[in-house]
Amino acid sequence: MNKDRRKFLKVSTAITASLIPAVSVSSSEECEIDFNDAYGVLVDTTVCIGCRNCEKACNIENNLPEQPQGNFEDKSVFETNRRPDVSAYTVVNPSIDSKLPKYDSYAKIQCMHCNHPACVSACIVGALTKCRHGVVSWDAWKCMGCRYCLVACPFQIPAYEYEEALEPRVMKCTFCYDRIHNDKKPACVESCPVEALTFGKRGELIKLAHSKIESNPNKYYDHVYGEDEIGGTSWIYLASKEFINYDLPKLAEEKIPSLTESIQHGIFKSFLPPLALYGFLGLVMHSMRQEKKKEALDDEQS
Amino acid sequence: MNNHEAPTPINSKFFSKGAIVLSIFTLIGALGYLYRLIYGLGAATNLDNQFPWGIWIAIDVATGVALAAGGFTTAALADIFHRDKYHSLTRPALLTAMLGYTFVVVGLLADLGKYYNVWHPMLPSMWQGNSVLFEVGLCVTIYLTILYIEFFPIVIEKFMGHVKLPGILSKYNSLVESFLRISNRTLYRLLSLFIIAGVVLSCLHQSSLGTLMVIAPYKMHALWYTPILPLLFLLSAVTVGFPMVIFESILSSWSFKLKPEIKTLASIAKYTPILLFCYLSIKVADLAIRNAFGYLGEINIQSFYFILEMVIGVIIPMVILFQRDKRYSIKYLFLSASCIIFGILINRINVFLIAYTPLYSSSFYFPSFIEIVVTIGLMCGLVLIYRFLVIHLPVISIQRVKYKIVSKIPASKSVLEG
Ligand code: SF4
Numbered sequence: 001m002n003k004d005r006r007k008f009l010k011v012s013t014a015i016t017a018s019l020i021p022a023v024s025v026s027s028s029e030e031c032e033i034d035f036n037d038a039y040g041v042l043v044d045t046t047v048c049i050g051c052r053n054c055e056k057a058c059n060i061e062n063n064l065p066e067q068p069q070g071n072f073e074d075k076s077v078f079e080t081n082r083r084p085d086v087s088a089y090t091v092v093n094p095s096i097d098s099k100l101p102k103y104d105s106y107a108k109i110q111c112m113h114c115n116h117p118a119c120v121s122a123c124i125v126g127a128l129t130k131c132r133h134g135v136v137s138w139d140a141w142k143c144m145g146c147r148y149c150l151v152a153c154p155f156q157i158p159a160y161e162y163e164e165a166l167e168p169r170v171m172k173c174t175f176c177y178d179r180i181h182n183d184k185k186p187a188c189v190e191s192c193p194v195e196a197l198t199f200g201k202r203g204e205l206i207k208l209a210h211s212k213i214e215s216n217p218n219k220y221y222d223h224v225y226g227e228d229e230i231g232g233t234s235w236i237y238l239a240s241k242e243f244i245n246y247d248l249p250k251l252a253e254e255k256i257p258s259l260t261e262s263i264q265h266g267i268f269k270s271f272l273p274p275l276a277l278y279g280f281l282g283l284v285m286h287s288m289r290q291e292k293k294k295e296a297l298d299d300e301q302s
Numbered sequence: 303m304n305n306h307e308a309p310t311p312i313n314s315k316f317f318s319k320g321a322i323v324l325s326i327f328t329l330i331g332a333l334g335y336l337y338r339l340i341y342g343l344g345a346a347t348n349l350d351n352q353f354p355w356g357i358w359i360a361i362d363v364a365t366g367v368a369l370a371a372g373g374f375t376t377a378a379l380a381d382i383f384h385r386d387k388y389h390s391l392t393r394p395a396l397l398t399a400m401l402g403y404t405f406v407v408v409g410l411l412a413d414l415g416k417y418y419n420v421w422h423p424m425l426p427s428m429w430q431g432n433s434v435l436f437e438v439g440l441c442v443t444i445y446l447t448i449l450y451i452e453f454f455p456i457v458i459e460k461f462m463g464h465v466k467l468p469g470i471l472s473k474y475n476s477l478v479e480s481f482l483r484i485s486n487r488t489l490y491r492l493l494s495l496f497i498i499a500g501v502v503l504s505c506l507h508q509s510s511l512g513t514l515m516v517i518a519p520y521k522m523h524a525l526w527y528t529p530i531l532p533l534l535f536l537l538s539a540v541t542v543g544f545p546m547v548i549f550e551s552i553l554s555s556w557s558f559k560l561k562p563e564i565k566t567l568a569s570i571a572k573y574t575p576i577l578l579f580c581y582l583s584i585k586v587a588d589l590a591i592r593n594a595f596g597y598l599g600e601i602n603i604q605s606f607y608f609i610l611e612m613v614i615g616v617i618i619p620m621v622i623l624f625q626r627d628k629r630y631s632i633k634y635l636f637l638s639a640s641c642i643i644f645g646i647l648i649n650r651i652n653v654f655l656i657a658y659t660p661l662y663s664s665s666f667y668f669p670s671f672i673e674i675v676v677t678i679g680l681m682c683g684l685v686l687i688y689r690f691l692v693i694h695l696p697v698i699s700i701q702r703v704k705y706k707i708v709s710k711i712p713a714s715k716s717v718l719e720g
C-alpha cells in the first residue's frame with residue numbers, strides 16, 4: 001500500500017467516524033460507570049497542614065506557571081479566599097471561620113469529578129466527558145469556547161483562558177489522567193507529606209471515611225461530603241465542622257443535569273412531539289386553505 | 303388577493319440623517335468587534351470565571367432570538383391559519399427574522415472563545431443530545447437556513463424576467479434567469495413545508511433557550527429559577543412577536559413617510575393583551591407555587607429588576623391594549639409595543655445576568671465599553687441592512703397616499719384626492 005493511499009484511507013476513516021452520531025442520548029448510559037470502582041480521592045481537612053505542596057506538584061505536573069499566586073511557600077496567600085483559575089487547577093484555603101495567626105484547618109479544592117457532571121451534560125459538542133475511571137476530562141479540539149460548562153458547574157470550578165485570543169482553553173483539574181492510566185497516583189496525592197489525601201477506589205474511600213468518623217466521632221463532623229451531594233463526586237471530604245466553611249456549598253442529592261435532561265428528552269422523545277406539532281400545523285394549514293377556497297367559490301357563485 | 307396592496311420596493315434615499323448616525327454606530331461596533339477578534343475576550347470584555355456570560359449572550363443572542371419571533375408568529379397566523387388580511391405583515395416580519403437571526407449568529411461568534419469551531423455541532427460525532435445548548439444551536443442553524451429559503455422568493459420576484467449581469471457576466475443572463483424560474487416553481491410548491499418547519503423549529507429553540515439556565519439551580523435567583531422557564535420563554539417569545547411587527551411597521555412608516563397600516567396593526571394587536579394576561583397569570587402562579595413571593599419584599603437589585611420587567615413589560619401594555627380605542631391610536635400602539643419589547647429585553651437580561659448569582663463572586667458583572675459598542679453596533683447594522691433591503695426589494699406594502707406628497711400637493715388637488 002503506498003503512502004498516499006494510506007493517507008487517503010486514514011482521512012476517509014476519520015471523516016466516516018466523525019459522521020457517526022456519538023449521541024449519548026440518555027444519562028442511563030452514563031450510569032454504566034460503576035462509581036464504586038471508579039477512582040476517587042478522600043481529602044481529610046483535619047489532617048491537612050496547609051503546606052501547599054499539592055499546589056506546587058500540580059503546577060509542575062500540568063505545566064502551569066511555576067509561581068502563580070506568590071511562591072508556594074508563601075503563606076500570606078491565605079489572607080484572601082482563592083479560587084482555582086487558569087494558573088492553578090487546585091488551591092488550598094484555610095477554613096473561612098478561622099483567622100490569622102492560627103488557621104485551624106485547610107481544604108484543597110479542585111474539580112470534584114462529579115459522578116453526574118453538570119459540565120459534561122451541558123457541553124454543546126461533548127468536549128467534556130467522564131470516563132469509567134471517574135475522570136472528567138476536556139478535549140481541546142472539540143471545544144468551541146461557549147463557556148456553558150462554567151455556567152453549569154455547581155462548584156464554580158472550570159476557568160477560562162480569557163486572555164488567549166486564538167486558542168483559549170477551559171482549565172480545570174485533569175485528575176492526572178495519564179498518571180492514573182499508568183497506575184500512578186495523582187501528583188498532588190503523591191506530594192502530600194501528611195497523607196491528608198488518600199487515592200483509591202471511590203467505594204473503598206467512602207467506607208474508609210465512615211470508619212474514620214466512627215472511630216473518632218469527636219473529631220469529625222458527621223458527614224462525608226461528596227458521598228451523595230448532586231449524585232456523588234469522585235473527590236470526597238472529611239472535616240471537623242460544616243463544609244460551608246471550606247467553600248464547599250450545601251447541595252442536595254438531586255443530580256444537577258436530571259431536570260434539564262428530562263425536559264430535553266421529554267421534548268425530543270423519539271422526535272415525536274416536534275413531528276406531532278408539524279402534523280398538526282400541516283392539518284390546520286390544509287383545512288384552512290380548503291375553507292378559503294370554498295368561500296371564494298361561494299363568493300363567485302353568488 | 304387584490305384587496306391589499308402588493309409589496310414594492312420603497313422609493314427613498316438610503317442615506318437619511320438617521321441612517322448616517324446608524325452607520326457611525328455600526329462602524330464603531332465593527333471596530334469593537336475587530337478588537338475582540340485580535341485581542342481576545344479578556345481584553346474586550348468584563349467576563350471572568352464567575353460571570354462567563356455577559357450581554358453578548360443575554361442581549362445579542364437571547365433577546366435577539368426572542369425579538370425575531372415576529373417571523374414565525376406572523377407566518378403561523380397568516381400562512382397557516384390563513385388570516386389573509388395580515389399578509390402585508392409577513393414579509394417585513396420575515397425579513398426581520400432573517401436579519402435578526404443572522405445577527406444573532408454574528409453576535410454569538412464574537413462571544414465564542416473559539417469561533418472558528420462554530421460548525422462543530424454539525425458533525426454527528428460531536429452531537430451531544432443531553433446538551434440544551436446543542437439543541438438550540440442545531441435548531442437555530444436549520445431555522446436560519448429556512449428563513450433564507452423563505453426569503454428567496456422575494457429576491458426572485460425582484461429579478462426574474464430582468465436579470466442583467468454587468469459586463470462579461472452578461473452571457474450568463476439566461477442561465478441565471480432559468481435558475482430563478484426553476485427555483486421559483488419548486489419553492490412555490492415547497493414553501494408551505496418550510497413555513498411549518500420554521501414554526502416547529504422556532505417553538506423548539508425559543509423554549510430551549512429558557513431551559514439553558516435550568517442547569518444552574520444553585521446560581522440562579524429564586525425569582526427566576528423555575529422548571530417552567532422553557533414555557534415562559536416560549537410564551538414570551540410568542541407574545542412579543544406581533545408587538546415587534548407593529549413596532550417595526552410604525553417605525554418604517556415614520557422613517558419612509560408612509561401611512562401606517564393602522565387597521566391591520568390594531569387588528570393584530572388584539573391578540574397581544576390576551577397573551578400578556580396568560581403570561582402574567584403563569585408568572586404569578588409560578589411564584590405562588592414555588593413560594594417565592596417573599597423575595598419581592600427584599601430590597602435588592604433582583605426584586606427591582608423583577609418588578610421593572612413585570613410592570614413595564616407586561617402590566618402597562620396589557621392595560622393599554624385591552625382598550626379597543628387605544629389599539630387604534632398609533633401613539634398608544636407604539637408605546638405599548640415598545641414597552642413589551644423593553645420588557646423582553648429586561649427579562650432576558652434578568653434570566654441570564656441579574657438572576658445569575660454565582661457562589662464565590664466578589665464583584666458584579668457590568669459590561670465593558672467594547673461589549674456595549676458591539677451590541678449597539680450590531681443593532682444599528684441590522685437596521686441599516688433592513689433599510690437597504692426594503693428600499694431595493696419588494697418587502698413593504700405601501701398604501702398609496704403618502705404623507706409627504708399630500709403635504710406638497712396644492713390644496714385644490716389634495717381635496718380632489720381626499
Ligand atoms: S466539579 Fe464542575 S467541572 Fe468538575 S466535574 Fe463537577 S461539574 Fe464538572
Ligand code: SF4
Pocket residue numbers: 122123124125126127128138142143144145146147148149150170
Ligand atoms: S466551553 Fe468548550 S468545554 Fe465548555 S461547554 Fe463550551 S464547548 Fe464544551
